[in-house]
Amino acid sequence: MNLLGYIARRLLLLGPMLVGITLFSFLLSHAVPADPVTANLGEQAAADPEAVAAFRQAWGLDRPLHQQYLIYLWNLARGDFGTSISTKQAVVLDLRQRFPATVEVAIVAMAISLIVGVPLGILSAVKRDSLVDQVTRVLSLVGVSVPVFWLGLVALLVFYARLGWAPSPGRLSAGIIPPTFVTGFLLIDSLREWRMDAAVDALQHLALPAFVLSSYTLGMITRITRGSLLETLGEDYVRTARAKGAPNLTVIVRHAARNGLIPVVTMVGLSFGRLLSGAVVTESVFAWPGLGLYAFRSATSLDFPAIMGVGIVIATIYILVNLLVDIAYGLLDPRIRVG
Amino acid sequence: MRISVSSSFPILRGLGRWAVLAAGLMAAATSIVASSPSPALAGAAPGTTLVVGSSFIIRSIDPGRTVETTSNMINHATYDSLVTFEGEDLKTAKPSLAAEWKISEDGRTYTFKLRPNVKFPSGNPLTSADFKWSFERVKNLKSNPAFYLDPVQEIQTPDPLTLVLKLNAPNPALLAILSSPSLGAIDSKLVAQKGGVSGPEAKSSDKAESFLNNQSAGTGAFILSSYVPEQEVVLVRNPNHWRAAPAVDRIVIRNITEPATQKLQIQRGDIDIATALGQDQLASLRNVPNVSTRSSPAATTFYVLMNNNPDVGHAFSNPKVQEAVRYALDYDGILTIAGTGASRLAGVIPTGFPGALDPRTAFKTDREKSKALLKEAGLGDVKGQITYGSDQVIWGVQMAVLAQKIQADLAAVGIQLSLNGLPRATALQSYRDAKNQVGVWSWAADFPDGSNFFVYIPGRTVGKRAGWPEDASPAAKELAELARKAESEVDDAKRAALMQRIDKRIVEVGPYAPLFQPAVPVAFRSNVKGVTFHSVWGLDFYSISK
Numbered sequence: 061m062n063l064l065g066y067i068a069r070r071l072l073l074l075g076p077m078l079v080g081i082t083l084f085s086f087l088l089s090h091a092v093p094a095d096p097v098t099a100n101l102g103e104q105a106a107a108d109p110e111a112v113a114a115f116r117q118a119w120g121l122d123r124p125l126h127q128q129y130l131i132y133l134w135n136l137a138r139g140d141f142g143t144s145i146s147t148k149q150a151v152v153l154d155l156r157q158r159f160p161a162t163v164e165v166a167i168v169a170m171a172i173s174l175i176v177g178v179p180l181g182i183l184s185a186v187k188r189d190s191l192v193d194q195v196t197r198v199l200s201l202v203g204v205s206v207p208v209f210w211l212g213l214v215a216l217l218v219f220y221a222r223l224g225w226a227p228s229p230g231r232l233s234a235g236i237i238p239p240t241f242v243t244g245f246l247l248i249d250s251l252r253e254w255r256m257d258a259a260v261d262a263l264q265h266l267a268l269p270a271f272v273l274s275s276y277t278l279g280m281i282t283r284i285t286r287g288s289l290l291e292t293l294g295e296d297y298v299r300t301a302r303a304k305g306a307p308n309l310t311v312i313v314r315h316a317a318r319n320g321l322i323p324v325v326t327m328v329g330l331s332f333g334r335l336l337s338g339a340v341v342t343e344s345v346f347a348w349p350g351l352g353l354y355a356f357r358s359a360t361s362l363d364f365p366a367i368m369g370v371g372i373v374i375a376t377i378y379i380l381v382n383l384l385v386d387i388a389y390g391l392l393d394p395r396i397r398v399g
Numbered sequence: 400m401r402i403s404v405s406s407s408f409p410i411l412r413g414l415g416r417w418a419v420l421a422a423g424l425m426a427a428a429t430s431i432v433a434s435s436p437s438p439a440l441a442g443a444a445p446g447t448t449l450v451v452g453s454s455f456i457i458r459s460i461d462p463g464r465t466v467e468t469t470s471n472m473i474n475h476a477t478y479d480s481l482v483t484f485e486g487e488d489l490k491t492a493k494p495s496l497a498a499e500w501k502i503s504e505d506g507r508t509y510t511f512k513l514r515p516n517v518k519f520p521s522g523n524p525l526t527s528a529d530f531k532w533s534f535e536r537v538k539n540l541k542s543n544p545a546f547y548l549d550p551v552q553e554i555q556t557p558d559p560l561t562l563v564l565k566l567n568a569p570n571p572a573l574l575a576i577l578s579s580p581s582l583g584a585i586d587s588k589l590v591a592q593k594g595g596v597s598g599p600e601a602k603s604s605d606k607a608e609s610f611l612n613n614q615s616a617g618t619g620a621f622i623l624s625s626y627v628p629e630q631e632v633v634l635v636r637n638p639n640h641w642r643a644a645p646a647v648d649r650i651v652i653r654n655i656t657e658p659a660t661q662k663l664q665i666q667r668g669d670i671d672i673a674t675a676l677g678q679d680q681l682a683s684l685r686n687v688p689n690v691s692t693r694s695s696p697a698a699t700t701f702y703v704l705m706n707n708n709p710d711v712g713h714a715f716s717n718p719k720v721q722e723a724v725r726y727a728l729d730y731d732g733i734l735t736i737a738g739t740g741a742s743r744l745a746g747v748i749p750t751g752f753p754g755a756l757d758p759r760t761a762f763k764t765d766r767e768k769s770k771a772l773l774k775e776a777g778l779g780d781v782k783g784q785i786t787y788g789s790d791q792v793i794w795g796v797q798m799a800v801l802a803q804k805i806q807a808d809l810a811a812v813g814i815q816l817s818l819n820g821l822p823r824a825t826a827l828q829s830y831r832d833a834k835n836q837v838g839v840w841s842w843a844a845d846f847p848d849g850s851n852f853f854v855y856i857p858g859r860t861v862g863k864r865a866g867w868p869e870d871a872s873p874a875a876k877e878l879a880e881l882a883r884k885a886e887s888e889v890d891d892a893k894r895a896a897l898m899q900r901i902d903k904r905i906v907e908v909g910p911y912a913p914l915f916q917p918a919v920p921v922a923f924r925s926n927v928k929g930v931t932f933h934s935v936w937g938l939d940f941y942s943i944s945k
Contacts, residue, residue, distance in 0.1 A: 094828035100458060102466050104546040104845065106831060107860050114541040114602040147628035148459060148608055157627070213659050221663045228669035229660050234450050234651055347655040349630040357629060360790070362824055 063387070070383050077379060078372055082136065085371040086129050089364055096121060096362040100145055119145055132368065141372075142365030146357065151369035154354065159373060160244030161231060162350035165342070166335040168266055169274035170328065177278045178324065181285025182317060185293060196282060203279025208338055212272045212345035219268060226268040227261070229347040236261050269346040273338060277331040284327050289320040322392055329385035333378040446636075446648030447945050449927070451938065452661040454675035455629060455654040461611040462533070462581045464542040466845060468937065471580045473632055473652070475936035478583025478617030481511055481530070481562070482574050486931040486939070487695050489751045489847035492574040496525065496584055496618065497562075506569030506889035513560040517618050517641045519586035525618055527556040532587035532597045539601035544581035547846070569887045571894055572848035579846055580936055586616040620645045620941040629654055634940070646929075646944030658795070665690055665922045671945060672923040672930060674937065678738025678795040681920035691925045694740025694918035695932035697794055698749045698844035700852065701737070701917060703728070703805060704830075705837050707910040708866025712836055715783055716866070718908070719776035720814075725762045725912045726769035727812040728805065733914055736800055740918025746902030747842075747909075749916040752849035753891065754898025761913070762906070769812045782815045785837040786829055789820030793841050794917040801914075802839050833864045841917075844934055849898050855905055856882045865910045874908045 096119070097112050105111040116122040120131065135142060141151035177200075184196040219226040231246055232238055239249040239258050247266075250259035292298060293316050301315045302308075339352030351370060358366035456467045462474050481497040484490075494500075497511040517525040531554045538548045550570040555563040566573065576582070587595070594606030615623035618641060621634035634650040655661045655675065662680040665673040666687055676684070684690050705721050706712030714720050734741055745756035773781060785805060791798040799820055806816045816837060821829070830838055842861060844851040854860040857879050858869035869879045878901060885897040906913060919932045929942040 092825065094822075094824040098828045098831055099824040102543040102845075103842075103854075103860060104466075105541075105543045108541070108546060111541045111543075111545060117603070144628075146458060148612060149628065154628070213657075216660065216663055221666055224667075228664055228667065229655065230653065234448070234653075234669070344657045345660055347653065347657070347660055349627070349654070353629060353656065360822060360824060 063390070067383065067387070070386075074376065074379055078375065079133070081371055081375045082133065082368055083129070085368050086132070086364070089359075089362065089367050090125060092362065094362060096145065096364065099360070099362040132365075136372075141369045144358070144366040144369075145363040146361050146366065151365050154366065155351070155369050155373055156244065157241075158349060158351045158354045160246075161348060162336060162339050162343070162352060164245050164247070164266060165270050165273055165339065165348065165350065166332065168270035169277065169335055170332060172270060172274040173277040173281050173331070174328070177281030178285050178321070181282045181324075182289055182312065182320075184282065184286045185289035185320075186312060188290065193286075196286070200279040200282040200286075203275040204283070205279075206275060207341075208272060208275065209341040209345055211275055212269070212342055215268055215272050216345065227264045229265075229345070231262060231265050231348065232258065233261050233265075269342050269348055272345075273335060273342045276338065277327075277335060280331065281324055281327055284323050285320065288323045289316055292316045292320040295319075318392065322389065325385055325388050325392060329382045332381045333374070336374055336377065447646070448649040448651060449647045449672070449940070449943060449945055450670045451650060451652045452655045452664060452670040452673040452675060453652050454656050454658075454661075457628070457632075458543070459608060459612060460615075460623065460626060460632075461608045462583050462585065462617075463537045463540045463544065463605075464608060466543045466579070466581055469652075471935060472937040473623070473634070474580035474583060474615075474617075475619070475933075476621040476634055476650070476940045477615035477619040477623050477637075478580055478585070479619050480579060480583045481577045483578050484575075484847055484933065486942070487933050489575075489698060489844075489934060490753070492578060495578075496530075500574075506571065506887070507566045509564040509566070509573060511562040511564075513562060514641060515560060518639045519589065519616060519618055520622050520637055520639050521586055521589045521616070522639075523586050523588050524559075525584055526559040527562040528559070529584045529587045530554075530562050531556050532591070533585040534582065536585070536595065536597035536601055536605065537581060539597060539599055540605060541602045544579065547576050547579055547582060550576070569889050571889055571891070572846065572850045572886075575846045575848035578935070583617050583619070585611075590616050621650060624649075642941070645941050647940070650940055658792075662922075665924070668924055671927050672921065672938065672943075674919075674921055674932070676795055676920045676922060677792065677797070678736075678920055681739065681795065681922060684922045689925045691923055691927075691930075693921045693923070693930060693932065694738070695921060696740060696742070696749070696751060696934075697917050697919050697932075698751065698847065698851070698934035699794065699841050699917055700744055700747050700749055701793075701796070701801070701839070701841045701914040702744075702747065703837065703839050703912040703914065704835055704861070704865050705910045705912070706833070706835060706866040707871060708833065711834060711866055712910070713783065714776075714778045714781040715837055716910070717776050717778060719772045720778065720781055721910055721912075723769040723772035723776070723812065724809065724814070725906075726765045726772065727809050727814065728762075728912060728914070729764050729808045729811075730761070730914070731764070732808070733801070733804055736804055737796055737915045737917055738920060740920075741796075741915045742918075744913040744916050746906050747855045747911065747913050748849045748852045748898065748902050749844070752847075752852075752898075753895040754849045754885075754902060756899060756902050766812050773812060773814070780815070781813070783817075783836045784819045785816045785839060786819045786821065786826055786835040787839045788823040788826040791823050791826070795920045796917055798839060805839060830864055833866050835864070839914075847935060850886060853882050853886070853901075855909060855911065856901070857909075867910055872908075874904070878904055878908070 097106055097115055101115055144151050144154050147154055180196050184193045187193050236258050239253050239255050242249050246262035247259055298316050301311045339350055340356050343350045343352040355370040453469055455469050457470045458467055459465045460470045460473050462478055479496045482492040483495040485493055496514055498514045500511045502509055534554055537544050550566050551564050552567045553565040590607050593610040596605040612626055620637055620640045622637045624633040624635045626632050632652040636648045658675055658677045658680055661673045661675055664670045681692050685692055705715040707716050709716040743758040743761045745758055745761035748755040785802050787798045787802040789799050802818055809816050829835055856862050857867045857871055857875035869875055881901050885894055888894040921932050923930045928944045
């Protein structure tokens with residue numbers, strides 16, 4: 061079938077793209093005018109040639125650059141992402157521990173953006189220039205323009221420190237013993253063991269960071285839904301639908317929204333990458349032990365295996381999400397056929 | 400210098416109407432799921448738990464591989480060294496696993512009598528062989544703490560409770576060095592089974608790091624229960640500990656990198672001690688009910704480096720310009736940036752160490768004199784670039800703010816500096832490669848002794864970075880000679896006098912402007928007692944109660 065062939069081709073392309081990404085991140089991280097020795101050895105050890113040599117040898121940094129890269133690729137082909145210089149754990153294990161934390165927030169943030177953003181955008185378009193529209197437009201503009209780090213701290217100050225509605229930063233309260241690590245998603249792992257205390261606690265901890273992280277996407281989706289819907293509401297087929305006496309709601313949902321939502325689907329694909337990368341700041345503010353903090357720490361300490369691991373994971377997700385988006389186009393708009 | 404940095408985002412100030420808008424945006428949604436902070440529900444651990452907020456600087460918690468701030472704090476709780484220092488003291492070594500010791504007349508032989516009946520958590524008894532094994536491992540791993548044992552030539556174990564260290568040359572700093580958490584006794588039988596190697600081949604064949612990152616093997620008051628990198632370290636009480644049991648049963652050290660978040664958490668009582676605050680946050684916590692604050696002097700010097708090598712330093716390699724810079728700086732203003740508890744430095748050795756100069760004798764701002772010196776130098780317009788870690792925050796002091804202040808102060812006498820703020824690793828690289836024309840940096844003591852700061856001597860670590868080799872001038876040569884003499888002087892009074900002479904001379908002729916000695920900002924809930932912050936290992940969990 062056409063669609064399956066298309067998916068297979070896109071997945072096959074994933075391989076070369078990932079190699080390209082590893083090469084790019086490898087070259088970029090080596091172009092930084094600093095030596096991993098500087099970032100990882102203390103002052104005294106860095107001044108000791110023997111200690112420096114031992115460090116370089118231990119991490120394979122004494123080999124020529126192209127050899128280092130080829131060794132990395134060879135190991136990668138066998139599923140070995142290497143060992144992180146900072147955590148001394150297998151990068152796969154590091155990613156496995158942190159990835160669910162980030163995806164958890166990103167998924168909830170995306171869900172909030174869609175559940176709140178799409179209806180708000182539709183409402184705003186239908187009630188154009190009303191008070192609801194004005195307020196929505198201002199709020200979505202704020203969402204798009206407010207820096208996440210600032211919003212995060214304000215949210216903590218208001219909802220955690222002042223009002224006491226939100227729990228402390230982190231994924232769980234200090235008194236809660238985490239459920240056994242199976243999926244890494246605290247909510248799922250807690251429910252697996254029927255640990256309602258942990259599940260509720262995890263959900264409460266998730267709320268605020270997810271809202272803060274969603275601010276940009278929420279604002280963007282609201283604005284795009286509104287704009288796109290305003291356009292479709294003026295189309296001939298909408299007028300036709302109204303003329304044939306279709307109820308208002310049917311016209312908006314079945315006729316206008318279905319077509320008006322296509323740009324929103326594109327936005328979802330693009331935003332997901334942004335949610336993952338925007339997590340760096342949110343995770344710092346909310347002491348959230350995810351991929352963002354890991355990426356930031358890896359980059360600042362020139363932890364090459366970790367940097368490459370994060371790059372590969374984020375790129376793969378980005379590519380996969382965009383593939384899903386392309387497939388969704390076809391389902392939403394029969395005029396677009398993939399393949 | 401230990402790596403004692405954390406990165407931070409700027410601190411928010413002034414909320415105003417934006418807060419109302421943001422609050423409106425989220426209020427409705429948040430209330431859907433978040434009701435109130437959940438109390439400790441089922442599954443909570445029994446006993447007293449102390450929750451500590453930290454900004455992790457951990458490369459490893461294997462004592463043989465680490466000297467970083469956070470790992471020192473953990474290892475001080477889980478391992479015991481031969482000697483220790485109480486509270487925040489930097490002067491008097493006290494017995495720890497060594498009950499007593501004797502130093503030979505020539506200062507080259509140290510004989511330690513170990514405390515009897517001390518057991519590791521595994522049940523193995525502590526013997527001098529454990530110390531010998533641990534020290535040899537540190538030396539042969541060739542990792543961060545290896546330099547500690549440079550003065551030690553030979554380790555002997557005449558009997559299970561006697562340890563003899565023979566030195567290459569007399570070294571009065573040895574006891575201070577031996578207090579390092581990196582030189583704690585490791586359960587050698589257990590760790591050797593887990594891949595630990597102490598011989599000369601250790602650097603390539605030792606495989607015990609991952610074991611020691613998950614389980615401690617020392618005699619300390621606490622045992623490492625879990626370590627999740629970048630997230631959390633949990634310590635539990637060691638039932639086999641040789642002293643009376645500590646007051647808390649469990650310690651949870653959480654990585655909270657954002658200082659503003661730590662501040663909110665200590666305010667709410669979700670953490671008991673906050674150790675990674677900014678200086679401005681400490682000030683705002685002072686009037687919060689149920690929160691106590693503390694500024695503990697750190698054995699660290701902040702200083703301006705001016706490259707003495709004319710190819711790099713250009714005008715700044717001129718001694719007259721260097722002196723002009725020292726007179727141009729507004730030290731009172733700089734102290735405000737350094738925060739409460741920080742003090743002026745007359746030399747490069749922090750106060751608290753024998754040999755440190757009286758802060759009252761420090762340089763005083765004199766802009767007229769500075770301008771006159773610049774005129775004397777006759778170099779016309781003096782221009783340059785100051786390099787610093789733009790994301791670096793050391794003991795709550797933001798290096799970027801400090802660099803801007805220096806820029807403004809020098810502009811007042813007509814010296815034009817452009818700011819060259821770089822990410823930490825990049826800035827550090829340029830500093831270590833001696834490529835900073837002007838830079839603002841700090842040096843932290845690795846052990847409680849003033850000789851740590853001999854790094855500023857011509858030809859030594861910082862001296863080289865400042866383009867100041869031993870043969871730079873007769874004055875430089877003389878300083879290097881004096882330092883060697885002080886290092887092996889066994890008479891305390893003579894040694895202190897020599898160190899004072901050196902310190903004074905460094906600021907007269909050296910390419911530096913000492914700025915201040917910082918104080919570590921610590922906040923804790925008022926029901927927590929016994930909080931001290933030692934310059935080398937930070938909190939001493941054994942003396943803390945709740």
